[in-house]
Amino acid sequence: MxxxxxxxxxxxxxxELSAREVTVAYDGVDVVHAADITLRPxxxxxxxxxxxxxxxxxxxxxxxxxxxxxxxxTIDGDTDGxxxxxxxxxxxxxxLTQARPTPGGLTVRDLVEFGRYPHRGRWGRSDPDGPxxxxxxxxxxxxxxxxxxxxxxxxxxxxxxxWLASCLAQETxxxxxxxxxxxLDLRYQVELLDLVRxxxxxxxxxxxxxxxxxxxxxxxxxxxxxxxAGRVVxxxxxxxxxxxxxxxxxxxxRIDVGTDPLxxxxxxxxxxxxxxxxxxxGTTS
Numbered sequence: 001m002x003x004x005x006x007x008x009x010x011x012x013x014x015x016e017l018s019a020r021e022v023t024v025a026y027d028g029v030d031v032v033h034a035a036d037i038t039l040r041p042x043x044x045x046x047x048x049x050x051x052x053x054x055x056x057x058x059x060x061x062x063x064x065x066x067x068x069x070x071x072x073x074t075i076d077g078d079t080d081g082x083x084x085x086x087x088x089x090x091x092x093x094x095x096l097t098q099a100r101p102t103p104g105g106l107t108v109r110d111l112v113e114f115g116r117y118p119h120r121g122r123w124g125r126s127d128p129d130g131p132x133x134x135x136x137x138x139x140x141x142x143x144x145x146x147x148x149x150x151x152x153x154x155x156x157x158x159x160x161x162x163w164l165a166s167c168l169a170q171e172t173x174x175x176x177x178x179x180x181x182x183x184l185d186l187r188y189q190v191e192l193l194d195l196v197r198x199x200x201x202x203x204x205x206x207x208x209x210x211x212x213x214x215x216x217x218x219x220x221x222x223x224x225x226x227x228x229a230g231r232v233v234x235x236x237x238x239x240x241x242x243x244x245x246x247x248x249x250x251x252x253x254r255i256d257v258g259t260d261p262l263x264x265x266x267x268x269x270x271x272x273x274x275x276x277x278x279x280x281x282g283t284t285s
Contacts (some may be wrong), residue, residue: 013204014040014041014174014203014205015041015092015172015173015174015206016039016040016041016075016076017038017062017073017075017081017092017093017174017208018038018074018075018077019036019038019061019062019071019072019073020072020073021034021035021036021070021071021072022034022035022058022062022068022070023035023068023070023071024054024058024061024066024067024069024230025069031054031230032058032061032068032231033229033231034070034231035054035058035231036232036235037058037062037208037225037235039206039207039208041173041204041205041206042200042204042205043206043207043222043223044196044197044200044207044209044222044223045207045208045221045222045223045224046210046211046216046217046224047059047209047211047224047225048210048214048217048225048227049226049228049250050228050250050251050252053227053229053230053250054229054230054231055225055227056098056179056210058227059095059178059208059210060095060097062176062208063093063176064082064086064089064093075092075093087118090118090170090172091118091119092172092173093172093173093174093175093176094115094167094168094170094172094175095167095176095177095178096163096167096175096176096177096178096180097178098178098179098182100163102151103151104151104152105150106150106151107147107148107151108138108143108146108147108148108154108162109134109138111151111162111163111165111166112137112138112147112162112165112166113166113169114169115133115137115165115166115169115170116133116134116170117170118170119133119171130169133169133171136168136169137165137169140165140195140198141161141162141164141165141195142195143158143162146158156183157184157185157192160184160188160192161192161195164180164192168199173204173205174205174206174207174208175196175199175205175206175207175208176207176208176209177208177209177210178210179210179211179212180192180196181211181213181216182212189216193216193219193220196209197220200222209221214242214247214255214268215265215267215268217242218238218242218265218266218267218268219263219265221238222237223236223238224237224241224242225241226241226242226246226247226250228250233246238266242266243257244256251270253270253272254271255268255269255270255271256268256269256271257269
């Protein structure tokens with residue numbers, strides 16, 4: 001049984017988050033150039049590209065953690081996301097960053113309850129829906145049995161799930177994930193991406209996720225945005241974006257693309273110098 005399979009339906013409702021003409025500069029130098037991206041309810045959109053291509057910067061900018069030199073941001077087509085207060089925006093959009101410090105002396109439940117902060121408002125007022133939301137988030141992420149354990153006792157994979165549960169307790173319609181599989185072993189990578197897919201399919205969440213692994217992106221995403229040097233050079237279904245010609249040009253190394261005979265998903269393979277080496281057996285000098 002997958003995590004959260006027998007849990008009641010959540011109150012989550014997906015939102016469409018659309019960013020247009022996003023330009024970001026560091027020290028006067030543009031690092032993201034007029035990028036457009038739309039995250040739709042019930043879809044997973046993966047941002048991929050080489051190191052330094054701007055994918056994490058773009059994600060953080062649409063999460064309003066990074067100031068843009070120019071941008072427009074709308075929610076459900078008519079709400080100005082940049083005009084919202086921080087609290088209003090956090091009722092619509094949650095972000096799981098690459099690394100979060102783990103405060104000592106707190107339990108797993110304590111950390112998940114952090115996600116309720118926009119619902120409590122100023123002065124920590126009461127949050128009658130909080131306990132149910134936290135319980136749902138714990139179940140969905142499969143960490144309910146860890147609720148009373150100290151956060152410092154957790155493995156990296158468990159802790160990543162706990163922080164994801166905190167985002168789910170926030171009860172937003174848009175979830176942004178910045179390289180969520182980094183530092184996780186293979187099992188936790190697969191389980192976390194399965195959960196991301198469940199959130200889109202079963203709960204209608206709009207998910208935007210930065211990934212380095214092209215095969216993971218092809219497996220989990222409905223759409224892929226490929227970035228190069230701060231520009232979105234392709235945006236569409238995996239089979240349209242992840243072509244050998246385009247990937248080879250963007251990554252600067254030969255990349256072959258095929259289909260996995262077991263899953264039917266796209267598979268990529270970067271070809272280095274030693275991958276084409278042939279062994280000469282039985283030769284004599």
